[in-house]
Amino acid sequence: MIQAEIFAKRRRDLLMVLAEKEHFDTAIIIGRVNLYYYLGTIQDGMFVLRHNGESYFFVRKSYTRAIEESSFDNILQIRSYADMSQYLPKNLGHVYLETEVIPLAMLNRIRKYFDMEAIHGLDGIISTMRAKKGPEEIELIELSSQKHNQVMMQVVPAILREGMSETDFAAELYAEMIKHGHHGVSRFSMFQMEMIIGQFGFGDTTIYPTNFDGPGGMKGMSPAVPILGDRNRKLKKGDLVFVDVGFGFEGYHSDKTQVYSFGTPPDEHVAAIHNACIRVMKKAEALIVPGADPGLVYDIAMADLPVELSENFMGYGESVRFLGHGVGLFIDELPVITSKYHVPLEEGMVIALEPKCGIKDVGMVGVEETFLVTSDGARCLTGGAKEIITVPFK
Structure with a gap:
């Protein structure tokens, strides 16, 4: 459990960063994951931080649970934004908001009671703060990673059987993940991202076009629900099984991908492409050190790719x-x-590397592992990249 003083320090650190801005009067946080990061509870509420150090957590629901879970000492129950006017000035001045989170309609409702001279983005500031993990966060990610690796190495091969559908696999995998300690949700910052477990599938459904911003594909249940697997795709001998799932423990995630070959070893050219992805991962991993430029890491890792990866690397089509x-x-x-991101890496950052490649009529291959940036370089938390695992036919 993360201690109260950790949440308090995060709030102080946020105020210090904002105080260095040329214009800062008020910061407003409504994103529930960010509320947890600073307050230790996820409620329907709004955390307001003022330039003079005053701060308030206005809660609509559940005030009772907020009091129980958060050590923050200024939690106030409200029924509407109008109730905040007795604590805040009419003019909030220059306001920092999670502009990628707050809906325009909500912003307009707040503006009904408060004036704002200007709006500034808070998302980048918070994301940068959260990028470097503290010891308590690293411990939770390590626990998630250990459980994650156990699921991928032991549970997945035991689940696979001839004739099961992708949705059968999803249901059984999810149940086993929960039994192994998974917190039940896969949280993404991507706008309108819906994901139950991750991306997975049998054969060439794993290179099917998808709206997910990642290298893998998924056909899903239907155009209305393009996730969670295809009910009609049944597992058969010789299929590749691609499993890219996140695992979570006490709010913190790990990310890992493993590819399996059901009933027979993979063809040599398929194994060669997969193993080429492993070589790219090792190349990138060696560059993950404190002070490294992520853009340079990307450019070096992507330069002189193995010939096996000349087509459909990092996405089919x-x-x-x-x-x-x-x-x-x-x-x-x-x-x-990525080539466009140049903020130097720091000790305590956690990074998933995921070199993958699509193969026509076969499916997606490749690996993904979660790494901790240490003073000695990258330390893999999720067990390390493996060759394609052959699962006995059953």
Whole structure:
């Protein structure tokens, strides 16, 4: 459990960062994951931080649970935004908001009672703070990673059987993940992202076009629900099984991908492409050190790719332009390993590297592992990249 003083320090650190801005009068946080990061509880409420150090957590529901869970000493129950006017000035001045989270309609409702001279984005400030994990966060991510690796190495091979559908697999995998300690949700910062477990499938459904911003594909249940697997796709001998799932423990995630071959070893050319992805991961992993430029890590790792990866690397038909991403309270956090991101890596950051490649008529291969940036370089938390695992036919 994260101690009260950790949440208090995060709030102080946020105030210090904002105080350095040329214009800062008020900060407002409504994103529930960010509320947890600073207050230790997820409620329907609004955390308000003023330039003079005054701060308030206005809660509509549940005030009782907020009092129980959060050590913050200024939690106030409200029924509407109008109730906040007895604590806050009419003019909030220059306001920092989570502009990627707050709906325009909500902002307009707040503006009904308060004036704002200007609005500034708070998302980048919070994301940068959250990118570097404290010891208490690292401990939870390590626990998630250990459980995650156990599920991928032991549970998945035991589940797979001839004739099961992708949705059968999803249901059984989810149940086993919960039994192994998974917190039940996969949280993403991506707008309108819906994901139950992750991306997975049999054969070429794993290169099916998808709206998910990642290298893998998924057909899903239907156009209305393009996730959670295809009810009609049954597992058969010779299928590749691609499993890219996040695991979570006490709010913090790990990310890992493993590929299996059901009933027979993979063809040599398929194994060669998969193993080439492992080589790219090792190349990138060696560059993950404190002070490294993520853009340079990406450029070096992507230069002189193995010939096996000359087609459909990082996406079948449509490739993504990153090789890795931060992991924490969200599965997709900073830093991003991409050519356009140049904020130096720091000790305590957690990064998932995921080199993958699509193969026509076969499916997606490749690996993903979660790493901790240490003073000695990258330390893998999720067990390390493996070759394609052959699962006995049953």
